[in-house]
Amino acid sequence: MRTILGFYEIDRAYGGPEEGGWWYDAGTFVRVIGFFLDEAAAVRAQQRANRLLDRLQQHRTPVSSVTYTGGRYRALTFTGLPPAHYPAERPSYS
Template identity: 50%
Template sequence: MSYVIAFYEINKAYGGSEEGGWWFNTGTLVRVFAVRRTETSAFAVARRANALLTRLQRSKRSVGSVLYDGGRHEAHVYENTAPAHFPESRPHYE
């Protein structure tokens, strides 16, 4: 088994009007960054990448802002392959 570290452009999508409206995070694959053999190593790489991204993206608006127009990225870890988008299916309000 291998662990893939991939960069995603992050966005928000409207989930529905339940309880006054709710939103959920989405991501579109930008690129696969690295592959590691252990989960521990993969998450260590992702943590370092996200720390650097946080510093580099300080001037960008938050994903939660109504003025957000894209451009924020995050590193995520997946087993074997990175999906083109997340979540794979629209979540349901509970």
């Protein structure tokens, strides 16, 4: 099956007011980087891309900072079409 490697701009989203408020990681699809027929090759490419992104973004404001205004990216792999946003469904507090 085909595995797709894509870029996502990452952010934090407000989950709810439970126990003083909680946040979760979210992302918005930016573009496809590549298509792979072998899942292991896609994972290796994802790891390389994220290592490079970590080096390139080391001086950017962390996502967890209150002053974060966007601009951080991650590479993620998906089988089939990549979703426009992740997570696909908003998590619930448990």
